[in-house]
Amino acid sequence: xxxxxxxxxxxxxxxxxxLGDCMMTESICDWEYALFDIDPKRLEESYKMLSxxxxxxxGGKAKVVKYTDRKEAxxxxxxxxxxxxxxxxxxxxVTDFEIPKKYGLRQTIGDTNGIGGIFRALRTxxxxxxxxxxxxxxxxxxxxxxxxxxxxxLTLAMGKATPIKTIGLCHSHxxxxxxxxxxxxxxxxxxxxxxxxxxxxxxxxxITRNGEDLYPxxxxxxxxxxxxxxxxxxxxxxxxxxxxxxxxSVTNHDDMVRFELMQKFGYYVTESSEHSAEYYPYFIKKxxxxxxxxxxxxxxxxxxxxxxxxxDWEALAERLVNDENLTHTHSREYASGxxxxxxxxxxxxxxxxxxxxxxxxxxxxxxxxxxxxxxxxGGIQPCHIGALPHQLAALNLRQIGVHQLAVDAALTGKKxxxxxxxxxxxxxxxxxxxxxxxxxxxxLIEAHGDWxxxxx
Numbered sequence: 001x002x003x004x005x006x007x008x009x010x011x012x013x014x015x016x017x018x019l020g021d022c023m024m025t026e027s028i029c030d031w032e033y034a035l036f037d038i039d040p041k042r043l044e045e046s047y048k049m050l051s052x053x054x055x056x057x058x059g060g061k062a063k064v065v066k067y068t069d070r071k072e073a074x075x076x077x078x079x080x081x082x083x084x085x086x087x088x089x090x091x092x093x094v095t096d097f098e099i100p101k102k103y104g105l106r107q108t109i110g111d112t113n114g115i116g117g118i119f120r121a122l123r124t125x126x127x128x129x130x131x132x133x134x135x136x137x138x139x140x141x142x143x144x145x146x147x148x149x150x151x152x153x154l155t156l157a158m159g160k161a162t163p164i165k166t167i168g169l170c171h172s173h174x175x176x177x178x179x180x181x182x183x184x185x186x187x188x189x190x191x192x193x194x195x196x197x198x199x200x201x202x203x204x205x206x207i208t209r210n211g212e213d214l215y216p217x218x219x220x221x222x223x224x225x226x227x228x229x230x231x232x233x234x235x236x237x238x239x240x241x242x243x244x245x246x247x248x249s250v251t252n253h254d255d256m257v258r259f260e261l262m263q264k265f266g267y268y269v270t271e272s273s274e275h276s277a278e279y280y281p282y283f284i285k286k287x288x289x290x291x292x293x294x295x296x297x298x299x300x301x302x303x304x305x306x307x308x309x310x311x312d313w314e315a316l317a318e319r320l321v322n323d324e325n326l327t328h329t330h331s332r333e334y335a336s337g338x339x340x341x342x343x344x345x346x347x348x349x350x351x352x353x354x355x356x357x358x359x360x361x362x363x364x365x366x367x368x369x370x371x372x373x374x375x376x377x378g379g380i381q382p383c384h385i386g387a388l389p390h391q392l393a394a395l396n397l398r399q400i401g402v403h404q405l406a407v408d409a410a411l412t413g414k415k416x417x418x419x420x421x422x423x424x425x426x427x428x429x430x431x432x433x434x435x436x437x438x439x440x441x442x443x444l445i446e447a448h449g450d451w452x453x454x455x456x
Contacts (some may be wrong), residue, residue: 001076002031004138004339007131009035009066010042012049012320014147018081018329019050021336023058027343028336029293030061036073043068045321050081052326074131075138078338082131083147086124087451089306095447096120097303103440104286105431108274109302111149112200113399115428116302118421119444120407121153123451125410128154132162143342143380145169145335151199151353152399156368157407166354167380169334170199172270173351173370180204180268182230183248183255184213184221195372196360196385198396198403199353200271201279202370203388218268222259225250256295257283270370274298279399279429338375345377353403354382361387367400398426415455418445 004022009015015035022028033050047066054062067073074080086092096116097107108204110116128148135142144166146155155168175193181188191214193207207214227248240265248254257273261280269276277283277297284299285291292299320326330336334350341348352373359382360369388396402421409417422428422437431439445452 003029003034003077004079005073005077006081007036009046010037010039012046014083017331017333018335021330021333023054023062024330025336025340027340029058032063032065034073035066036070045442049320052324053328057327063394071087071134071138074134077139077142080142081145086127092451099443099447103432103436105428106171106284106299108278108298113279114425117150117452120162121150121406122410125157126453129161132164151366152404153355153406156403161411172200179442183227185228197370198277199370201399202270203392204268227253274301278427281426284430311444341375348375353423360385362393363396413453413455
């Protein structure tokens with residue numbers, strides 16, 4: 001059956017971009033688009049929105065169907081997109097932030113690595129494995145396209161515990177070059193580059209323009225400026241911080257953490273400075289509060305964004321859901337390009353999260369890596385990268401150990417693995433004692449209650 005299923009379809013804006021793109025792709029524009037969400041109101045809103053897009057931008061060629069039965073939504077699907085959030089902003093995201101804060105451990109985003117990422121994985125992996133069990137029964141050959149964080153841990157769990165073909169997609173890979181070159185005012189044509197590592201900690205290993213190595217120029221301009229605010233309108237619309245007053249300078253802009261990491265370790269990292277600030281033990285420190293201002297670190301940023309999105313949803317819904325004339329312009333999401341490549345053989349290159357299996361020589365085979373992949377009629381072929389520079393592999397390995405132990409905890413139900421994952425987290429271990437970390441884990445497990453499996 002020619003069918004794309006979207007799990008977590010109540011993620012309305014995301015569903016618009018992914019499925020709207022698919023509707024505007026000739027090879028799949030007349031397929032069934034199956035929507036499933038546990039929130040009936042958000043499911044209905046996404047159904048209305050996508051039905052309008054189908055009518056106005058696709059001539060009504062697609063079949064948009066909403067499902068309340070997950071297994072029926074999956075039945076016969078060739079592709080399954082996943083964008084769920086288990087536990088939502090309240091209570092789970094609030095819990096992920098407020099309990100560590102009691103111990104003096106502050107976070108910015110808390111959804112991919114660190115303590116917040118560990119607990120998001122622990123409550124999400126069981127749900128993903130339920131998806132996989134259903135898929136084995138009703139669509140065993142489907143490709144599972146995961147957009148949900150924590151990307152590395154979830155993709156690793158799927159790779160270790162299920163036979164379902166899985167690829168993880170994240171925006172940080174595709175936004176890396178436009179963001180960096182936009183800030184530094186560099187031309188973005190005729191570029192060749194290589195990015196590899198792990199999700200949210202992949203590295204811009206090489207970059208050339210017309211054959212010239214651009215890294216010396218990038219590092220020079222990062223030190224000397226000027227630095228441009230390429231996200232000014234985005235920052236204004238989302239009231240995003242840091243709200244830097246006046247024009248950016250080399251000592252006051254929105255990417256201070258990544259520029260510091262590039263200066264010290266030699267390479268630029270894909271994920272944003274607000275995320276990166278909590279992945280390393282250097283930036284958010286109880287005994288050095290001056291670092292927060294120095295590096296423009298937005299503490300509690302993800303809860304703040306969640307509150308803004310909740311407050312602004314009614315106005316946004318009016319524009320998206322209730323506009324019968326709504327149309328869609330193709331976004332930069334990877335999914336439609338991947339599906340089109342697999343269906344037609346038209347080659348498509350993208351950054352994907354996959355099991356390592358020898359792709360990066362000095363990272364473990366049983367971890368999830370982010371590398372360039374090629375999709376065509378033969379399937380998805382991840383590219384062999386070779387060895388990372390030692391300092392980059394070392395930084396990745398700090399997180400990989402946490403990922404592996406969190407997945408071990410989810411797959412075995414053993415609480416000891418949660419303690420060990422938390423104790424290995426670079427940020428937590430730099431701020432708290434062993435006893436404090438273990439007590440914090442106990443408090444988080446208790447506070448999450450029925451959102452977590454029972455651990456022994």
